[in-house]
Amino acid sequence: MNRQLNRLAVVSIVLLAALIVATTYWQTWAAAGLQDKQDNAIQRVVQFSVARGLIQGAGDTATFAANKTVKRSGQTLYFRRYPQHGLAAQTIGYSTASRSQAGLEQSMNDYLTGANTNLSDAFGHILDRLGNATVHGDNLELTIRPRAQRLAQQLLGDRCGAVVTMNPHTGAVYVMASSPTYDPNLIDKPGGYAKVLKIRGACGDASALYNLATQGLFTPGSTFKIVTAAAALDTGAFKPDSSFYDPGYCTEYGSQVSNAGNPDQGGHEVFGHLNFVSAFQHSVNSVFCNIGKHIGAATILAYAKKFGFYKTPPLETPANERRPSGLYKNLKLWDPKNPAAEVDPGRLAFGQSNMVVTPLQMAMVAATVANGGVVPRPYVVQKITASDGSTVRTTRPSNLGRAIKPQTAQELNQMMVAVVQGGTGTAAAIPGVQVAGKTGTAETGVDHIYTAWFVAFAPADNPQVAIAVVLEKQANGFGGVVAAPIAKQVMEALLHR
Numbered sequence: 391m392n393r394q395l396n397r398l399a400v401v402s403i404v405l406l407a408a409l410i411v412a413t414t415y416w417q418t419w420a421a422a423g424l425q426d427k428q429d430n431a432i433q434r435v436v437q438f439s440v441a442r443g444l445i446q447g448a449g450d451t452a453t454f455a456a457n458k459t460v461k462r463s464g465q466t467l468y469f470r471r472y473p474q475h476g477l478a479a480q481t482i483g484y485s486t487a488s489r490s491q492a493g494l495e496q497s498m499n500d501y502l503t504g505a506n507t508n509l510s511d512a513f514g515h516i517l518d519r520l521g522n523a524t525v526h527g528d529n530l531e532l533t534i535r536p537r538a539q540r541l542a543q544q545l546l547g548d549r550c551g552a553v554v555t556m557n558p559h560t561g562a563v564y565v566m567a568s569s570p571t572y573d574p575n576l577i578d579k580p581g582g583y584a585k586v587l588k589i590r591g592a593c594g595d596a597s598a599l600y601n602l603a604t605q606g607l608f609t610p611g612s613t614f615k616i617v618t619a620a621a622a623l624d625t626g627a628f629k630p631d632s633s634f635y636d637p638g639y640c641t642e643y644g645s646q647v648s649n650a651g652n653p654d655q656g657g658h659e660v661f662g663h664l665n666f667v668s669a670f671q672h673s674v675n676s677v678f679c680n681i682g683k684h685i686g687a688a689t690i691l692a693y694a695k696k697f698g699f700y701k702t703p704p705l706e707t708p709a710n711e712r713r714p715s716g717l718y719k720n721l722k723l724w725d726p727k728n729p730a731a732e733v734d735p736g737r738l739a740f741g742q743s744n745m746v747v748t749p750l751q752m753a754m755v756a757a758t759v760a761n762g763g764v765v766p767r768p769y770v771v772q773k774i775t776a777s778d779g780s781t782v783r784t785t786r787p788s789n790l791g792r793a794i795k796p797q798t799a800q801e802l803n804q805m806m807v808a809v810v811q812g813g814t815g816t817a818a819a820i821p822g823v824q825v826a827g828k829t830g831t832a833e834t835g836v837d838h839i840y841t842a843w844f845v846a847f848a849p850a851d852n853p854q855v856a857i858a859v860v861l862e863k864q865a866n867g868f869g870g871v872v873a874a875p876i877a878k879q880v881m882e883a884l885l886h887r
Contacts (some may be wrong), residue, residue, distance in 0.1 A: 439468070446532065475575060528782050538555065538564055546569035547592075550570065552567060552602040552860055559766060561787055567603065587599070605713050611869065612814075613845045614738075614740065616828050618682060618740070622685055625685065627681075628684075635662065635663055636677055637660060637662075638660035639658070639676050647737065673829060714751075715746065717744040724744065763792055765792075829874060839867075843861075846874075855885060857877050
């Protein structure tokens with residue numbers, strides 16, 4: 391009899407354990423999968439009975455995403471609202487009543503709904519569901535600083551472009567602004583999505599739903615000279631005091647490749663005898679053209695890869711909302727098997743050819759130089775907390791490896807300082823703060839219409855912030871005139887907060 395009772399007890403315990411495991415799986419970890427089934431009406435109701443976690447700015451200084459409650463058939467349902475309207479809209483994304491999602495609302499959905507949680511919380515959520523209590527998702531605290539983010543968006547205005555700033559040591563992203571932008575609250579309103587689709591900005595072709603900071607691919611122009619200079623210095627092919635002669639052009643494949651036009655006078659710039667630092671300071675194309683021919687396209691591309699090119703930058707946003715930088719051919723990333731025969735090294739060296747980049751990647755380039763040659767891993771989610779305030783996860787800074795030697799980084803640091811002190815980037819100078827930067831003015835194929843760039847970090851002797859600014863289709867828009875002033879004001883806001 392005792393043996394039978396023991397067997398019955400064991401069977402009961404096993405069945406109870408199986409029930410707990412199955413319930414835990416279906417109610418918690420499989421919840422997100424069930425919700426993906428569009429024909430599952432029950433799960434659709436369950437989804438909106440969950441109070442999604444908040445999405446907040448750095449230090450809880452602003453709430454980007456919150457909830458509004460609706461009573462239906464005696465049930466309390468939760469729908470999304472966005473108190474900051476168009477602030478960091480492409481990064482935050484949206485979660486709608488029709489179950490359409492984008493941005494962090496999509497990629498962090500499991501945390502926001504409490505589906506990706508620890509075991510103790512899982513049992514709590516199961517009991518809540520069984521008892522018809524509200525399930526609360528986890529909250530996200532971002533690294534984005536709302537005041538600087540708002541300033542960046544105001545400075546971009548209706549122009550198509552982006553601003554990305556980050557801590558060069560930790561990788562924490564402080565600003566990720568993309569213009570044109572939109573109000574996520576419109577998405578759920580009648581006809582709202584159609585209105586958002588019509589937003590195009592001054593350039594006429596950039597979608598407000600498109601995160602130009604992480605998806606936009608732009609010709610980098612002379613900002614890419616940072617990568618070329620890094621390759622030239624790091625390999626020992628050239629030194630900061632290496633001498634050059636600039637007649638105003640370099641000859642490649644029998645044709646002249648001219649320097650940029652002088653914004654102050656007609657014709658192309660001619661510098662004559664100068665050293666590497668001066669060539670970088672004044673962004674002399676002919677010198678970099680010859681450097682590219684000397685070290686070769688393969689070396690330049692190899693160093694670009696060390697900085698993170700040819701890989702989708704890691705970030706918490708959805709993978710399809712981030713794109714890798716590199717050479718593109720027929721709208722696809724192109725990694726040539728024989729660069730010496732397939733790539734124009736002279737034009738590649740000063741950021742033309744088929745090279746295109748995202749603003750996030752160029753912010754990472756600046757941050758790498760500021761970080762002594764080590765590539766910081768970017769992140770935008772600082773901390774995840776449960777509804778009771780306990781910490782679920784905290785992001786620990788990490789890096790993506792060393793791109794260049796510390797000495798090379800220091801040499802580039804000083805060359806970038808020269809750009810702001812007396813070169814093409816003087817408009818980025820901040821009183822009392824040493825700024826290291828590089829301008830870029832990329833041709834678009836239309837006369838006098840440029841893609842304007844500025845990348846930088848500050849203070850140069852103790853870097854706290856790295857930045858990349860790009861503006862698309864700027865009439866006579868040289869990077870030092872159009873983009874550098876934006877970088878200056880955003881860096882000032884972050885450094886003097």
